[in-house]
Amino acid sequence: MSTLAADRARLADLDAQILDLERSLSALRSQRQPVFERLSTYTYPVLTLPNEITTEIFIHFLPNYPSWPPLTGPDSPTLLAQICREWRGIALVTPALWRAISLSDPRIPFEHQVHLCNLWLSRSRCSPLSLELCGLTIDPLRTTELVSALVSHRPRWERLVVYDFSLSRLLAMDGPMPLLRTLELYTDDRHNGVSFLEAPLLRTVVLWDAATETVALPWAQLTSLTLSHVSPQYCAPILRQTSNLVHCVLDFRDYPEAADLLDVTLPYLHSLTLDGSNPEEYLETFIVPALRNLQILNAYLEPGYIPTLTAFVTKSGCKLQNLRLQYADSAFEFYFRKAFPSTPVSFE
Incomplete structure (x- = not known):
């Protein structure tokens, strides 16, 4: 058979196959249409919820405010706006989803972070x-x-x-x-x-x-203050202005000097945490009659510091309900428990 005759035969064969496939496609389309129509009438149960309930679910999907969700990705409100048209509409009119904004992800180009920030500020409305x-x-x-x-x-x-x-x-x-x-x-x-x-x-x-x-x-109105990696010389002048503190955390980067130990009265202080270089020596600074919880972070705390602690408690007239000595050697636990028999003492 000549090449020309072979090509004609091949073309006829292909046309026949195409015709068969087109008939099959037509039959499949006919079968597909009623299935599609049935699905089009189906409503997913989650989409039957009142918008108010869906909104609450969305809010609980995110980290508790004021914590920040990521700008993009699985835990971001942007995901909720990408699921379907109904969810997108609800997400975009729910200001509470967009009110916590974190511009801290180095994986997102800064220019795009600026763009997303403007979007979130707009969507958060008056929140x-x-x-x-x-x-x-x-x-x-x-x-x-x-x-x-x-x-x-x-x-x-x-x-x-x-x-x-x-x-x-x-x-x-x-x-x-x-x-x-x-x-x-x-x-x-x-x-x-x-x-x-x-x-x-x-x-x-x-x-x-x-x-x-x-x-x-406005120091006087503060109730909770943390000073971290701070020189002790700056603490007392600040603390003497914070008379309404209830919680205080001090993390020193230097050893306290005698000149740093100025008397500070904090009448409402309930919890105090001291960290850094020999932080327990700074206890001489405080008069805290309402103190209930004291935490000291010092790996070198030993029984020799017990007189300092007892003098502090006596001077303040406070009734400790919890004494936590973090990083301290638990071998000394007996001595601290003996010195403070009415106070729960924990070593961590």
Whole structure:
């Protein structure tokens, strides 16, 4: 058979196969149509829930406010907006899903973080905001743009946590913060001062390193204060202004000197945690009649420090309900329990 005749025969065979396949496809389409129509009338049970219940489920899907969900990924509210049209509509009109914003993921390009931040700020509407800013120094121009966007929503700030962020940037944030309740600053910038004095609801503050030296705060209204990696010389002047403290954590980076041990009376202090270099020596500073919980983190704590502890309790006239000695050698537990027979003593 010639090549031409073979090609004609092959073409006829292929046409016949195509015709058979088209008939099969037509039959499958005919079978598919009623199945599709039945499915189109089916409503998934979850989509029959009232929007109010779906909204509550969405809110419980996220970390408890004021903790922050990731901007993207499985635990982000953006996932809820990608499941189906109905869920997207509910997610986009639920401000509570977008009110906790963390700009701290190095895997997301900074420019995209700025874009997402603006989206979340818009979607959160009038809700109070919980903000986490971390190391936003890559692009000064975009950082300025971001700070401007955040400042425009400053009346809604409820929690503000800032890591490795130049205090000069924070200067642009200065102003009234009527809802701010929690402030955490982690910085080693000693060249700029910043004020948070216009925050009438501020109660909880965490300051790290240089922030203790450069930040002006309404100290008298605070009820919880953490000073971390701080020199003891800066503690007493601050603590003498915080007469309403209920909880206090001090983490020293240097040994306390005699000049640092100025008397501080904290009449409402309920819990005190001391960490760092020989922190128990700083106990001489305090008069805390309401103290109930004392925690000391010191791997070198030994029975020789018992007189210091007993003198502190006697001086304050407090009735300890819990004494925790973390990192201390449990071999000394007997001596501390004997010295404080009416106080539960724990070693960790």
